[in-house]
Amino acid sequence: MSSVAQKKGFGATLWDWLTTVDHKKIGILYFLGGGFFFVLGGIEALLIRWQLYKPNNDLVSAGLYNDLITMHGTTMIFLAAMPILFGFMNAIVPLQIGARDVAFPFINSLGFWMFFFGGLFLNISWIYGEVPDAGWTSYASLSLASPGHGIDFYAIGLQIAGGGTLMAGINFLVTIINMRAPGMTYMRMPLFTWTTFVASAMILFAFPPLTVGLFFLTFDRMFGGNFFHHAMGGNTIIWEHIFWIFGHPEVYILILPAFGIFSEIFSTFSRKRLFGYPSMVFATVLIGFLGFMVWAHHMFTVGLGPTANAIFAVATMAIAVPTGVKIFNWLLTMWGGSIKVTTPMLYALGFIPSFVMGGVTGVMQGAAPLDYQLHDSYFIVAHFHYVIVGGVVLAILAATHYWWPKMFGTMLHEGLGKVTFVFFFIGFHMTFLIQHWLGFWGMPRRVWTYMNDQGWDMANLISTIGALLMAVGVIVLVINVIITSVKNVKVSNDPWGDGRTLEWAIESPPVFYNFPTTPLVRGLDTVWIEKMEGNEAGYTAAEPVKDIHMPNGSIIPLLMSFGLFIAGFGAMFRTETSWGLPVLIIGLAWTFVCMAARSLQDDTGYYIKKEELLRDMKRKGGQA
Amino acid sequence: MAEIEVYKRTPAEQALLKKRAKQSMKGQVMMFSLMIFLTLVSFSMVVAFQNDVAGFSKYFIVPMLMLFAAVQVGLQLYYFMHMSEKGHGIPQMFMFTGAMLGFLIPLTFVTIVWW
Ligand code: HEM
Numbered sequence A: 001m002s003s004v005a006q007k008k009g010f011g012a013t014l015w016d017w018l019t020t021v022d023h024k025k026i027g028i029l030y031f032l033g034g035g036f037f038f039v040l041g042g043i044e045a046l047l048i049r050w051q052l053y054k055p056n057n058d059l060v061s062a063g064l065y066n067d068l069i070t071m072h073g074t075t076m077i078f079l080a081a082m083p084i085l086f087g088f089m090n091a092i093v094p095l096q097i098g099a100r101d102v103a104f105p106f107i108n109s110l111g112f113w114m115f116f117f118g119g120l121f122l123n124i125s126w127i128y129g130e131v132p133d134a135g136w137t138s139y140a141s142l143s144l145a146s147p148g149h150g151i152d153f154y155a156i157g158l159q160i161a162g163g164g165t166l167m168a169g170i171n172f173l174v175t176i177i178n179m180r181a182p183g184m185t186y187m188r189m190p191l192f193t194w195t196t197f198v199a200s201a202m203i204l205f206a207f208p209p210l211t212v213g214l215f216f217l218t219f220d221r222m223f224g225g226n227f228f229h230h231a232m233g234g235n236t237i238i239w240e241h242i243f244w245i246f247g248h249p250e251v252y253i254l255i256l257p258a259f260g261i262f263s264e265i266f267s268t269f270s271r272k273r274l275f276g277y278p279s280m281v282f283a284t285v286l287i288g289f290l291g292f293m294v295w296a297h298h299m300f301t302v303g304l305g306p307t308a309n310a311i312f313a314v315a316t317m318a319i320a321v322p323t324g325v326k327i328f329n330w331l332l333t334m335w336g337g338s339i340k341v342t343t344p345m346l347y348a349l350g351f352i353p354s355f356v357m358g359g360v361t362g363v364m365q366g367a368a369p370l371d372y373q374l375h376d377s378y379f380i381v382a383h384f385h386y387v388i389v390g391g392v393v394l395a396i397l398a399a400t401h402y403w404w405p406k407m408f409g410t411m412l413h414e415g416l417g418k419v420t421f422v423f424f425f426i427g428f429h430m431t432f433l434i435q436h437w438l439g440f441w442g443m444p445r446r447v448w449t450y451m452n453d454q455g456w457d458m459a460n461l462i463s464t465i466g467a468l469l470m471a472v473g474v475i476v477l478v479i480n481v482i483i484t485s486v487k488n489v490k491v492s493n494d495p496w497g498d499g500r501t502l503e504w505a506i507e508s509p510p511v512f513y514n515f516p517t518t519p520l521v522r523g524l525d526t527v528w529i530e531k532m533e534g535n536e537a538g539y540t541a542a543e544p545v546k547d548i549h550m551p552n553g554s555i556i557p558l559l560m561s562f563g564l565f566i567a568g569f570g571a572m573f574r575t576e577t578s579w580g581l582p583v584l585i586i587g588l589a590w591t592f593v594c595m596a597a598r599s600l601q602d603d604t605g606y607y608i609k610k611e612e613l614l615r616d617m618k619r620k621g622g623q624a
Numbered sequence B: 001m002a003e004i005e006v007y008k009r010t011p012a013e014q015a016l017l018k019k020r021a022k023q024s025m026k027g028q029v030m031m032f033s034l035m036i037f038l039t040l041v042s043f044s045m046v047v048a049f050q051n052d053v054a055g056f057s058k059y060f061i062v063p064m065l066m067l068f069a070a071v072q073v074g075l076q077l078y079y080f081m082h083m084s085e086k087g088h089g090i091p092q093m094f095m096f097t098g099a100m101l102g103f104l105i106p107l108t109f110v111t112i113v114w115w
């Protein structure tokens, strides 16, 4: 393979993307896949809000409404927010630690394809016409009673996608532990790398419970199991525990990378070192740890008893402490900085008050007696949208603008970016602020319609208008992306001019081997240090130019995931059709054949020759 | 990554490595004997209990067996799986975190779900 740009046909390009193990391309695949599901989940949200904008509306039936809320929540968490964050992690983390690739390029690509096929499987339920309808939490007493194949799509689709997530997490852990450039000690890692590290560790411990829970659900629904059937000696509450043992860490898996993104943005555009870096790292680790100790705060009203409720209430409130530490550190990073209000910075500024409000309502819900009032009301809906939209989604939008040049080599239009922000931010608060009061006024969560004149009509209308404003913001963003891609004006290494971390030391987008020579890291914000010392190249090499070893692409991850996808249909139709069981077996066998093929194949990768690297460097006008 | 490098050790290095290897071998053999000894003691205790030897009650033997088992796991991990050597900090941290969660979560289950 040559690094010199060549024109390739459509087929060759497609093949290149399907077989890629390059972390930057997998990052883009995650970003596009997650972006697609984000739009899908957004359309579902708009339908929900359209149904609720006036009392006694009949846009959708009660059953379809349940389908919509279930698929909206599941899609947004598992198929939109997490994959888009993985996209940024893939694209940026190896660059930030000065690596040429991730530790397990093959597993990385397998993780993406399992997410893709799992998401596809889940959404085929819409085409098949039987859709999951027990909420994204899929409590067993509901999900076991749900007729049709809806919940089967949920259990199997999430099993496949969840496997992919686990692989992605393991890959990032090993990458960050083993592939850091010389001098990149743990306490010099940029905050986005740190949060990726902790989030990956949380994935490692949180996803196996989900896997187990989903297997139990699959057995109960499709193979005659009785794990959750109370009449058969099972226990329906266990699902709730298992789900939340996974579920609460999951919300921190989402928010920690968002914290990392904002930490980078605050320090870049305040043009100042992140305030209290060690305490930021410590807070991240502590949040990751405490995140496993609080799951039962989702179950205060289940009847665990006052002792259990009290313990979990105290543990829950403890999490607010490290979170508060972070908020103050961000404020103090800006304090005295020379602030430049770019689009990403605008999102960061909007994030602080929004997320604080979500955190405060979280602590309120953490007080168990109060939660008896709040639980299952619109207050809960307001809380988690304040943390997820006000935290995670704002971070995703900020990172889209911030790292777009590094991922795609062009700069999104700043003016349009700010327009997106204004629409989205106003729409967001308009949609969800009023829902706190809807909760106080007694509107229950997950109802498909309501009677008029209970004092809820106006609030619901306002909320729906807010949702439309958010949609306008996203449409402006899409237009921005299209305009930018058509114009295709290439940018330099450090288009913001204030880059501090290693990704800004190399061109946008980077060559496929990232760094011609491994960089030497001399401190936190290593590129900033080099720039201050007048080093135009952006980094100091740790070694002379020499041959680089790279992995070969492979189609096997796609084929392997496809086998699981097929097997899923077999499991689902096993009892009612004659082809079910054979298809289940063939699908699994296919996956095992792919695994064997991978194990037996002797693929040691290839080398990029030193001469080629020197030629590349000369072409770019850099020094060797 | 598969970079192949040929590197010749100096005699001093060679001697040092040899000494270290010898020491580690000594440690391994000692720990192995200790483990065999612990296993022997465990079995003897059970046999003694079955033959009603005075002093070997159930309430003494069960905790002792648990203790011996814990020691054996530790020896296994630290000596035979080389966790005592340098560069194993991170795996240790992950293992202990996992073990702690694996202990705490079932503990909550027995106290608040199934009590
Ligand atoms: C200060 C930190 C936080 C505290 C104290 C907190 C507390 C709580 C509590 C007690 C509940 C359960 C309320 C109920 O159902 O009655 C809850 C629900 C929820 N929280 Fe938080 N939370 C915090 C931060 C977050 C973050 C950062 C996220 C996500 C990024 C998040 C996402 C959610 C979600 C999705 C739910 C609803 C789950 C459902 O029932 O579907 N929370 N939170």
Ligand SMILES: [Cu+2]
Pocket: A247, A248, A251, A294, A295, A297, A298
């Ligand atoms: Cu929670």
